[in-house]
Structure formats: structure tokens, C-alpha cells
Amino acid sequence: MISLLVNGKRYKLDITPDVPLLWVIREHLKLAGTKYGCGIGMCGCCTIHINGKAKRSCQITVGQAKGKKITTIEGLSASHPLKKAWVEEQVPQCGYCQPGQIMQAAELLAEHRNPSDEKIMKTMEGNLCRCGTYPHIKRAIKLAAQGGKK
Amino acid sequence: MTSRLMTRRKFLKIAGLTIAVLITPSGYKLLSAKEMEKKTSEAFVPNIWLQIMTSDEINIFVNKSEMGQGVYTSLPMIIAEELDADWKQIRLKVAPASDEYKDPVWGSQATGGSTSIRHMTEPLRKAGAAAREMLIKAASEILGVPQSECETHMGEVVHTKSSKRIKYSGLVQKASLLAVPQNPSLKREETFKLIGTSLPRIDIPDKVQGAAVFGMDVFIPDMLYAVMARPYAYGSKITSFDEQAALHIEGVTHVINFNDKIAVCADKPDLAWKGKAVLRVKWSNGTSPNLDNGLLEKQFLKSLDNHGIKAREEGEVSTALSHAWKKIESTYLLPYLSHATMEPMNCTAHVRKDRCEIWVPTQNQTGALQVVKKETGLRPDKIKINTTYLGGGFGRRFETDVVEEAVKISKVVGRPVKLIWTREEDMQNDFYRPANCSRISGGIDKAGNLTAWSHKIVCPSIFARIFPGMVKDGIDPAAVEGLKNMEYEIPNIFVEYVRVDTPVPVGFWRSVGSSHNAFTVESFIDELADLAQRDPLEFRLSLLNKNQRAKKVLEVAAEKAGWSKPLSKGEGRGIAQHLSFDSYVAQVAEVSVNKDKSIKVSRVICAVDCGRIINPAIITAQMESGIIMGLSAALKESVAFSKGGVQTSNFHDYDLMRISEVPDIEVHILKSNEKSGGIGEPGLPPIAPAVANAVFKATGARLRNLPMTL
Ligand code: FES
Ligand code: FES
Numbered sequence: 102m103i104s105l106l107v108n109g110k111r112y113k114l115d116i117t118p119d120v121p122l123l124w125v126i127r128e129h130l131k132l133a134g135t136k137y138g139c140g141i142g143m144c145g146c147c148t149i150h151i152n153g154k155a156k157r158s159c160q161i162t163v164g165q166a167k168g169k170k171i172t173t174i175e176g177l178s179a180s181h182p183l184k185k186a187w188v189e190e191q192v193p194q195c196g197y198c199q200p201g202q203i204m205q206a207a208e209l210l211a212e213h214r215n216p217s218d219e220k221i222m223k224t225m226e227g228n229l230c231r232c233g234t235y236p237h238i239k240r241a242i243k244l245a246a247q248g249g250k251k
Numbered sequence: 252m253t254s255r256l257m258t259r260r261k262f263l264k265i266a267g268l269t270i271a272v273l274i275t276p277s278g279y280k281l282l283s284a285k286e287m288e289k290k291t292s293e294a295f296v297p298n299i300w301l302q303i304m305t306s307d308e309i310n311i312f313v314n315k316s317e318m319g320q321g322v323y324t325s326l327p328m329i330i331a332e333e334l335d336a337d338w339k340q341i342r343l344k345v346a347p348a349s350d351e352y353k354d355p356v357w358g359s360q361a362t363g364g365s366t367s368i369r370h371m372t373e374p375l376r377k378a379g380a381a382a383r384e385m386l387i388k389a390a391s392e393i394l395g396v397p398q399s400e401c402e403t404h405m406g407e408v409v410h411t412k413s414s415k416r417i418k419y420s421g422l423v424q425k426a427s428l429l430a431v432p433q434n435p436s437l438k439r440e441e442t443f444k445l446i447g448t449s450l451p452r453i454d455i456p457d458k459v460q461g462a463a464v465f466g467m468d469v470f471i472p473d474m475l476y477a478v479m480a481r482p483y484a485y486g487s488k489i490t491s492f493d494e495q496a497a498l499h500i501e502g503v504t505h506v507i508n509f510n511d512k513i514a515v516c517a518d519k520p521d522l523a524w525k526g527k528a529v530l531r532v533k534w535s536n537g538t539s540p541n542l543d544n545g546l547l548e549k550q551f552l553k554s555l556d557n558h559g560i561k562a563r564e565e566g567e568v569s570t571a572l573s574h575a576w577k578k579i580e581s582t583y584l585l586p587y588l589s590h591a592t593m594e595p596m597n598c599t600a601h602v603r604k605d606r607c608e609i610w611v612p613t614q615n616q617t618g619a620l621q622v623v624k625k626e627t628g629l630r631p632d633k634i635k636i637n638t639t640y641l642g643g644g645f646g647r648r649f650e651t652d653v654v655e656e657a658v659k660i661s662k663v664v665g666r667p668v669k670l671i672w673t674r675e676e677d678m679q680n681d682f683y684r685p686a687n688c689s690r691i692s693g694g695i696d697k698a699g700n701l702t703a704w705s706h707k708i709v710c711p712s713i714f715a716r717i718f719p720g721m722v723k724d725g726i727d728p729a730a731v732e733g734l735k736n737m738e739y740e741i742p743n744i745f746v747e748y749v750r751v752d753t754p755v756p757v758g759f760w761r762s763v764g765s766s767h768n769a770f771t772v773e774s775f776i777d778e779l780a781d782l783a784q785r786d787p788l789e790f791r792l793s794l795l796n797k798n799q800r801a802k803k804v805l806e807v808a809a810e811k812a813g814w815s816k817p818l819s820k821g822e823g824r825g826i827a828q829h830l831s832f833d834s835y836v837a838q839v840a841e842v843s844v845n846k847d848k849s850i851k852v853s854r855v856i857c858a859v860d861c862g863r864i865i866n867p868a869i870i871t872a873q874m875e876s877g878i879i880m881g882l883s884a885a886l887k888e889s890v891a892f893s894k895g896g897v898q899t900s901n902f903h904d905y906d907l908m909r910i911s912e913v914p915d916i917e918v919h920i921l922k923s924n925e926k927s928g929g930i931g932e933p934g935l936p937p938i939a940p941a942v943a944n945a946v947f948k949a950t951g952a953r954l955r956n957l958p959m960t961l
Contacts (some may be wrong), residue, residue, distance in 0.1 A: 120521040124519070124520055124521050124651075126519075127468075128465075128519055128520050128521075129519065130475070131470055132461075132468070133461075133464070133465075133468035133470075133605040134460070134461020134462065135461070135775075136465075136467070136593075136594070136642070136676075137595070137671075138593055138594075138595075138674065138902075139400060139674045139901050139902050140673060140674060141674075141901055141902070141903060143902035143906075144902055145899060146593060153599055169451070173461070174460070174461030174812070175460070175461050175462075176850065179460060184459050184460065187455075187459045188455055188456060188459055191452060191455055191868055191872070192318075192455075192459075193452075193454070193455050193459065194319030194320070194321075194872060194876060195317075195318050195319030195592075195593065195594070195640070195642050195643045195644075196319065196454065196455075196463050196465075196640065196642070196645060197465060197592075197594045197640060197642030198460030198591040198593050199458055199459065199461075203459065206295070215641040221910075222910055222911040223911070225910045225911075226909050226910055226911045227909075228910070229591070229593065229902065229907050229909065230910075231592060231593045231643050231645075231880070231881075231907060232319045232593075232643060232875070232876050232880075233875055233876040233877075233878070233879025233880055233908070233913070234872075234875075234878065235909075236875055236908040236911065236913065236915075236916055237872070237914040239877075239910070250939055
């Protein structure tokens, strides 16, 4: 039995510890906002927070996540400044990469109140978006950093 | 989710006002629910687009797939406009796959070719306008006032003299008994309230909360997961495998041998992959064990010496070339490209004896329906296709390979099955954008005028597999897209097509033939301008005298970019334009080339004339999206082949453009009274040549192969 703490809720799972956390979150817990894109840490679709740090859930096993505080897109407050900014700037196109983008940006804003362009690029570089929503992502992060005011 | 299919009869019995459009050889015919019931025996099946409910909600049925291009918003906007609805009343309904929801122009239900707005505007406007007229008539009868004194506003009919108002919901019962006007008057453009505005997209809030359901996110009670073991090499078959080893993994329920692939089913995907890992499949050699990059390149270039099929001929090209004052010949080579939709291929299927239900992110509902029909033998009315959100499409999801697999597996196991492809399977089992090469010769006269253009393209045929009936005289329409209809006014022009067949399957990839032909044409035009020692912009404009729209986008892009402003050493500015899917797009790219010879694109200015504007924010987003995907392809992407199969496997060896590489992009949308053009694809074609032309300015090096390397 592995016990997980996800979005403030405790889950007990009968599962071997070697399963990537991504699949546990998605297909066992049915928190499907966290996405699978590559499974090798190259796309960022699966980004979640572990103890407040943005991590690729495809690169962590469920065993390693035991006892840690896990937050997924569903657990990030619905009125989080980034989620609001994402709507305001109309960021998503197909939308598939967006939960990962938002979770990555959420860590950035938690640590830097007003990140420079360079910092935004560096932090977001690991998150791919085939639809090319990058210009909107940049704007939305800045908007959220400015407290939602343009 | 698995509720029984709603029968047509039940659907029509719903209280409310339903408007359907029937397309006949003589034009559109508008029908109410009652009239539809009578029509069921006719060969033509009406499309249902609009249902005003007594609850004040307005259901709008969207028959196109949402893959990021905004159709779930733009199509309802068109109906809501004509209907004078309150946008808040609108409820989006994703249309199931059935004859009722076919694209009236295509006669099939599919999303592609940047056609959604182009094909749907007219029927949707008519449906909305007809309903509005019926509501006015109903109100005038209830109030006992002339129709001419009634207006519509935000979901109500208002009697202007008395200011009495009745909500649409209070009128539908009466309105539904009225005859449907066949020629409702459409609104004048000046009175538009929704069309032309950047209304926020309907799908965005769910996408931001992680609540939007993509194909991957479908959960059906009692569902199994399926994964697939596939061969590496094309044409390779199974010689042996260890079924028992897989079945010994706890949770693995089935191992199914399909001869050229093996499905493993389990309670959870991780268990299915564990089962797959121990299958120890031995594969036979493929059918082309020597296939690799080198071999393919040789085959393409060698085919340039073959005679082609004439696709276009004006004037006397060989005479013109021999009389030319100066002439040049260039060869261009472009690679196979992967779609790399962010969401890998997947499909959930539940096949039962008497019915079947599918959940799939598809661009091709009609195709999916046909596949299910073929695999199950069921009648179409026993098959329900649910279209989920698509995590990217770009043409890949026009294919129905994954539907076929999921249905086959569910048929064997007798339970709902979610089939998930890994990224590696997705990369290695794509229908790629065809590689291709072009040899182009051009000549100019002493005054620097372009007199001759001879173009041979070697390219595999996409249509031969997908729509063989559209291959006319051996010419693949996609291969010569943008060449056959190249707009430059050149007195002598010749285009020929050489079909080349390789083991690599090819398919539609965002902007299709234009994705490569814009590159060769717009690069070579630049080469000719240089030969004539003329400015690339001025040279192009001089060849577009009869083509004001192409001319205008070039002028606007150049002006906004500051075309003649000087740049520093190592920097360059390039321009290109291309017409595709009825939209004109010109782009100026500014690049800098670093000491390490890396190319940095710093700024892109885009001008688009896509006719009537529905939602400018969506147009801008699609232009940016096309530019970024086009840049990604031009600078980074190429599928690698080795040992008879696809070597490329994931984003470590097929990287896409990342945020740090994206230039500043400025989009200018031109006002236009022309019919709406497409927007999903036309932003892509001009960017690669604009960048290549800018690199030429910066360095003097002419890049004729993609992806670009200096
Ligand atoms: S799925 Fe984890 S980084 Fe791509
Ligand atoms: S919005 Fe489609 S991949 Fe990012």
C-alpha cells in the first residue's frame, strides 16, 4: 500500500512503487488534467508540484512521491492569478500542454514576484507547445506577475 | 456516457424550435423539425444546426472538431449573430458522427483544409436568420402587432412601439409550428454585434482548469487499457513472442496477436506496458531493410531526372529560357516531417454485439464511422462516435488507424478499451509530411523582367492513398498546390510533377503542399530578384499587377516591418507571400546570424487578408501558431530513417520550437469584403522562405535545404 497526498486529499493505493507518478495521478486517481506528452522529461505536459516545486511527474515514481505534498492543475486554486491571466490573455489553443505550462509558471511566480523576460524563458523552456501559444504564455505570466493589471 | 443513442425521432420531439438545413443540387432548403420528419426517406439528409429551447438555452451543434483553431467559438458566433441571441444563452453541442452533421460542401463530416468557416458560414447564417424571422412572426401574432414593428435584441423580440418584449423561449412553441422561410434576409454587416469581435473562446476556461476532456482523458466503467508492440521496420512481421510472460504479469488480461503488431490489455496502463516489455517479440526483416536517410535522399534527387507529368503550361518555357538574358537553376530538398501533436494518438472503443461506441479525438468523423462499420458490421445508427477535444490535429487526426486498432481490440476482449500510443509509437507510426525536392529554372530579360519559370517537383502522393479519385491524370493535387496556382504573372511557365513512391506513408500536414511549395517558390523568386539586381519586394510587386490582394499583404507587411530601414551587420530581413485556403498572407522575418553560425529569428511581421473577419483574436492566434510551427519545421525538424524504419523516436531527437526561440510576432489583419478564407493553415507557408531570404541578406548564403543549417 502506498499512501499519497494529492491536492490535500489522502489516497491509499495498492500499487508497486516503480510506476511513474504521472500514470498514477492520471489513470489511477483519474486526475486527468495532468498530461502525458513524452514520458522522458522533454515536454513538460506532466508538470505538477511536489512540495511546491515544479516536477515532471513522468520522471518520478510513485514510491518517490510517498509522503510528499503533491499538487496538480486541479489542486491549483481555480482563481489562481495565473489561471485568471491565462483566460484573460486567451492562451490555450488545443489546450493539451496548458496544465503543464500553468504549473511550471506557478512555481516561477511563487519564487519570483516579478520575473525578467530572461527568467521566464529559462523557466518555461522545458514546456513544449505544438500550437505555438508561447507569445500568449509570455504575456499571461507578465499579467499575473503584475497582479492582473495591464 | 454510454447512454443509448438518441434516436432521430426523439431528437425531433424535443420541445423547442429546431432549424435544419438540407442541401440539394439546387441550393439550400431550410426545414423545421416537423418538416424533417416527413423528409426522412429522402436521399438528402438535413443538417441540424440550431435548437432554441423553452428553457431559454440555445443549442448550437458544431460538426467540426476543436483542435485549437477556435471553431467551437467561431461557428456558434455566426449563428448567434443572425439569431440576435444573447451570447450567454448559447450552449455548444458537439455533433455526433452522422449524416445530419456532414459538411454540406464535402458531404462528409471532417475538419481540415481550413474549411470550417468557409463551408459553414452560409448554411449557419441562413439557419440563424430563418429562426429569427420565425420568432418575430410568432411574437407579432401573440402581441397582435405587425411584424414590421418588431425587432430582435439579445434573445428577445421587442415591439418597438409599446416596448413590450418576449423572450425567445416564450416564442418557440408557436414559432415551431410556422413554415420556415426559405430566403430569410441576412443581417447587414454594419449591424453585426458578434461577428468581427474578439469574443473570448468557449473552450478556454475548461482548458485552463485542466477540466477539458481530451481523448486520453476518457474513462468508461469496466474499461481495460491497451498498448501495442509494433515493429521497428516497415513491413516487418512477428516471428515469435512470449505470450505467457506477458500474461503472468498481474493485471494483464489479454495478449492479442495481429500478425504485424501485438496488443496487450490490462487493468491499468502501467501493467499493460509491463506486459509489453516482457513479450520479447522477434520480428522478421522489414520489406526495405536498407531504407535510411541517404537512400531516400538519393531516390528523390535521382527522380529529378525523370520526366514528369505536366501540371501547368503557359507560353513556351524552353524557348523563353534559351532566349533569356540571364538564367539560373536551383535544387531544393525538404525532409519528411512529423505531426507531433502534443496529445499522442489514442482511442477508446466499446464494441458490443448490437452496438458500438467510440470516444476519439478525431478530425474525421465520417472516416471513423466507416472504419467502425467495416470492423463491426454494424449499421451506422448503431454506432456512436463521440468527438473529444483534440490535443492538436494538424492533419494527423484525419487518419483513422487508431480507431481501427481500438475497435479490433475491444471486439476481441468484449469490454471497453482505451488504447494509448506512446510518444515513440506516435513518432514512428505517423503519416508524414512528404519529403520532396524541386528543380527550378528561371530566366530574366535585359530589363530585369522575369520571363520564364520551369518547375519540376518530385513528391510522394498523399491523395493516392486517401482520395485516389482526386488524382487526375496522375497528378497529386497536394504536390502541386501553390505551383499550379502560383500567382506571379510570368509569361512562360511550366510545372511538372514526378511521383516518387517510398515505404514511408505520407499524409496531410498543416497547409499540406503549401508547406513545401511556398518555400521553393518564394526562395527562388528571391534568387531571381537577386539575379536581376532588384529589390525582392519591388520584384514581387511587379509580378502581381492583376493580383491586388497578394500585392496588398506584401505592401502592408513590408511597411509595418520598415522594409527599407537599415540593419546591422550579420542581420537580414526577408519577405515572402503565399495564397492558401483562400487567404493571402505575407510575412517579413528579421534574423541575425551569430558567429557560431546559428540563426536567430528576432522578429516576424505578418499581414493577412482572410476576407471577412469572424473573430480577430482567433485569427491572430492562428497566424502566430502557423508561424511558430513553420519556424519549428524550417529550423529544427526532420524525421530520420535508418535500417528500414523510423529512427526518430521522441522529442530528444525531434525537438520542437521552444519558448526561448520564438521571435516577436506582429500580426496585421487587413479589412476585406471578400468571402472568409481559412485561417488554420495559411499562416505557416510563408515563414520558412521569409527566414531563408533573410539569412541570404545577412550572410549571402542561399539555404535550399530544410531544416536550415549554415
Ligand atoms: S510527459 Fe513528462 S515531460 Fe513529457
Ligand atoms: S495549446 Fe496545443 S500544445 Fe499547447
